[in-house]
Amino acid sequence: MKNYMFCFALIFAGCANIVPPSGGRADVNPPKLISSNPANKTTAFSSSSILLQFDEYIELKDKNGIQISPSCKPPPKIIVRGKRIEFELSCPLDTNITYTINFGNSICDLNEGNILENFTYVFSTGQVLDSIKIKGKVNHSYSHETIGGATIGLYKSFDLSRPYYYTYTNTEGNFLIENIKDGEYVIFGFIDSNQNLNYDLGEAVSVPENLSSFEGDKNLKFFYEEDKSKKISVSNTSRNSLIFENKLSTDSIIILNNSGFWNHDNEKSEFWFNNSPVLIEYLINGVADSIQLYNNLAPEIQLKVANDIEDIIKDKSLIIKSNNPIKECHSDSFVWSGGKQAIEPKIIDFFTIEVPIENANLKDEKLIIFPGGISFETGLKNDSTSFLLDFDPANYGTLNIQCINFQNNMILEIYDNTEIIKKHKISQEMRINYIKPGTYKLRVFEDLNNDYNWSPGLIEKREFGEFVYIYSDLLKIKPNWELDVQLNLEK
Structure with a gap:
């Protein structure tokens, strides 16, 4: 009876779950490789299997994220057993080539999920390890923000079907590819969202380019390529309107069976009609x-104000934008606070009203539009609407800018994390008034196609996006204060 009970206990002991010991500090360290067979960076490699032993129990979060370069088909078989990884190679290996097995961020410990980042196993089928390397950094072209987790590949040609060598950027956007065989390569980077090791439209990407030298750092600028083949999304947003959601020229859409009013912007085209x-x-x-x-x-x-305080004062008019097509305005329904009547509003187009401000005090002003002051082509009328305008310069900051080495087609943008605050054509000396207090960034881009917007690159034509300069310091704008900035826009 005692023997049976002993066997029974062993069975249950063998089925116990692996659990971390209670108490003490949490484990924050990733798994550590303690041995490998064959050894990492082995030369004259002839084995068909690799055993990697770690210091703790591990798991693979994503086997598809483990790649071997140069390419190896069929893909290797990967098995996890406790603290070790068994790697079975079934593809033929080229002679005198250094191979890198890139585990990316796939390896983590079993209990805490701590990731062993960018772990690689290297071996050579020749007598030496290839020793050439390249390093660099990845930024977004327009914002210059660093990009982590990007795939950086070296290709034999511009067909870009599969990288010969590759790696991933770390959280600071830096990358390093080592053990490269001397030769000619194309360097190309992208965010591999679906992890198929190929660029797909809609992923952030760099322009592919010949790698002329391995010396120094290689900086890659990422952008999102415009999808000109994308199907236009059309939605019926109300009983009187349709929205065509895509960047289209104003003459590329024709309505065949109805008349109405078009409202276009950079992202969509809206068509309004008043029948059924x-x-x-x-x-x-x-x-x-x-x-x-x-x-x-x-x-x-x-209804919203479309121009800022600086433009309102300069142009002596307030621009109001409507999302509904306007039929008429009633001047007796437009008044400044205190009962002073505004100059008669003017309809600029079906979606724009101009309100002159000569009779306003240019201090704290409130424009009131009484109910029914605006009639729309859809048969609707506005509810009571008001706009509070602060014209007092003491409540704003001023930015004085001196520019050198600039081009006449450059555009300056002052922006924060959510929107562009100011946008102006560049000149040698600029004074920008009426900036709301806050912390901003400054950017200048070269507007090569004169569309007043930054344009990204083109992969097929291997064209880089428009040049972008980011001022290195934050602009800290204070009320009733002036800030001086000098920009050297040499490319």
Whole structure:
């Protein structure tokens, strides 16, 4: 009986879960390689298997993220057993080549999930390890923010089908590829969102370029390539409107069976109509299509001030933008606070109203639009609306800028984490007034196509995006204060 009980206890002991000991400090260290067979960086490699032994129990978060370069097909078989990884090679290996097995961020400890970042195992089928290396950094072209987790590859040609060598950037955007065989390569980087080791449209990417030298740091600028083949998204946003969501020129959409009013911006085109059709037929870039109307909700009226205080004072007019097409304005419904009547508002287009401000005090002002002051083509009228305007310069800061080595087609932007605050064409001496107190960044880009917006690169044509300069210091704007900045915009 005692023997049976002893065997029973062994069975249960063998099935026990691996659990961390209680108490003490939490484990914050990643697994550590304590041995490998064959040894890491072995030369004259002839084995078909590799055993990696770690100092704690491990798991692989993503086997698909483990890659071997140069390419090895069929892919190796990977097995995790407790504290070790068994790697079975079934592909033929080239002679006199150094191979790198890149585990990326796949290896972590079993209990705490601490990741062993960018672990690599290297071996050579020749008598020496290839010793050339390249290092560099990845930034976003427009913001210059560093990009972690990007795939950086060296390719034999511009077909970019699969990198011959590759690595990943760390959290600071730095990368290092070692053990490279001397030769000619194309360097190319991208965010491999679906981990297929290929660039797919919609992933952040750099322009592929010949690697002329391995010396020094290689800086790659990432951007999102515009998808010109993307299908246009069309939605029926109200009983009187459609939105075509894509960057389209104003003449690339034609409505075939209705008349109405167009409202275009950089991201979408909105079509308004005041009858009740069953469907709308349209032509986009010569291709006919239609959408059945399903939304019976009345459109919401939105009114907002489109120009900032500096432009209002300079132009002596307030610009109000509407999301609904405007039919008429009633001047007796537009007044400044205190009862002083504003100069008669002027309709600039179906979505824009101009309100002159000569009769305003240019201090703290409140423009009031009484209910029904604006009638819309959709049959709606506005509710009571007001805009509070602070014209007092003591509540704002001023930025004085001197520019050297600049181009006449450069655009300056002052921005924060959410929006662009100021935007101006560059000149040698600039004075920007009425900046709200806060902390901002400053950016200048070269507007090569004169569209007043930054344009990214093109992969197929191997064209880089427009030049971008980021001022290194933060702009700390204070009320009733002036800040002087000098910009050297030499490329």
